Amino acid sequence: MSSINETSGTSIGQSPSPVNSWNEWDPLREVIVGSARGAADMGFEPALSPYFPPGSPARASRGGPVHPAVVDDAERQLDGFAALLDRRGVMVRRPDPVDHASPFRTPDWEAPGGHASACPRDCLLVIGDEIIEAPMAQRSRYFEFRAYRTLMMGYFRAGARWTAAPKPRMSDDLYIEREVSDQNPFDFAAGPLLSECEPAFDAACFARCGRDVFWRPDLVSNAAGAAWLRRHLGPGFRVHRIAFREPTPTHIDTTLVPVRPGLVLVNPERPCIDGSLDLFAANGWRTVNAPPSVRTGRAPARDGSKWISM
Numbered sequence: 001m002s003s004i005n006e007t008s009g010t011s012i013g014q015s016p017s018p019v020n021s022w023n024e025w026d027p028l029r030e031v032i033v034g035s036a037r038g039a040a041d042m043g044f045e046p047a048l049s050p051y052f053p054p055g056s057p058a059r060a061s062r063g064g065p066v067h068p069a070v071v072d073d074a075e076r077q078l079d080g081f082a083a084l085l086d087r088r089g090v091m092v093r094r095p096d097p098v099d100h101a102s103p104f105r106t107p108d109w110e111a112p113g114g115h116a117s118a119c120p121r122d123c124l125l126v127i128g129d130e131i132i133e134a135p136m137a138q139r140s141r142y143f144e145f146r147a148y149r150t151l152m153m154g155y156f157r158a159g160a161r162w163t164a165a166p167k168p169r170m171s172d173d174l175y176i177e178r179e180v181s182d183q184n185p186f187d188f189a190a191g192p193l194l195s196e197c198e199p200a201f202d203a204a205c206f207a208r209c210g211r212d213v214f215w216r217p218d219l220v221s222n223a224a225g226a227a228w229l230r231r232h233l234g235p236g237f238r239v240h241r242i243a244f245r246e247p248t249p250t251h252i253d254t255t256l257v258p259v260r261p262g263l264v265l266v267n268p269e270r271p272c273i274d275g276s277l278d279l280f281a282a283n284g285w286r287t288v289n290a291p292p293s294v295r296t297g298r299a300p301a302r303d304g305s306k307w308i309s310m
Contacts, residue, residue: 017129036074039116046175095147125203130161137200201225204251254307
């Protein structure tokens with residue numbers, strides 16, 4: 001979920017915009033809750049190579065619609081969550097219906113279909129009164145923004161700032177073929193998935209603490225993406241890079257989660273390797289290890305983690 005409107009507990013200032021969100025912990029006033037309708041399984045593409053070693057049968061996957069029973073079950077859960085937020089006084093918005101199973105192509109590549117509208121927080125980064133459409137690195141998610149255009153126009157007309165980061169070409173030059181194995185698909189020695197030929201990131205690759213934004217290299221972001229965001233936000237913001245032992249998880253929220261001013265959760269299985277977490281202690285913040293999940297072993301899905309409990 002992407003927080004669109006929160007109370008501003010950071011004393012950064014008031015804005016006439018209907019969008020005003022600076023961190024990950026202030027009370028919600030308004031939020032976009034995703035939808036599972038129209039969801040598709042992603043066909044194999046270079047961005048998925050860390051999950052499927054060369055020779056894996058999954059590399060022949062051409063995607064297709066998610067089974068209706070699975071979609072119905074997921075939508076019931078999302079509807080229930082939206083209803084719970086509504087009862088708590090939170091204004092809930094939902095994306096437009098989109099058939100993500102429709103194939104599409106660009107001059108550089110083609111895809112059998114898209115992904116889903118279930119995770120607004122992946123493609124919409126909210127910084128203060130601005131909504132930034134993220135330049136996501138997975139080809140299947142190239143047109144995912146379409147589900148939110150009606151909402152974006154509404155926020156724009158009401159006074160919000162709306163920016164689309166440079167859309168990446170996603171040519172083969174962006175992806176680095178990794179030497180992985182079935183036994184250890186997330187081998188640290190395999191190195192990054194993305195080159196630096198163009199900016200790329202998901203919105204969920206960043207954690208916001210007012211004018212301090214934290215980023216960790218992962219499977220769907222690169223240094224060029226973090227540099228673009230740093231320059232776009234300007235000198236009033238600081239984008240901090242934090243390096244952890246495992247660079248392969250997707251997104252920051254199973255590794256580092258600020259939960260309130262002065263307290264941040266970290267993943268005890270992914271230690272920081274460059275001393276950058278010391279910034280929190282230097283500013284009077286405590287870092288505490290997140291409690292382990294009740295799940296053990298590998299996650300049941302490639303895009304899930306037992307540390308999602310963070």
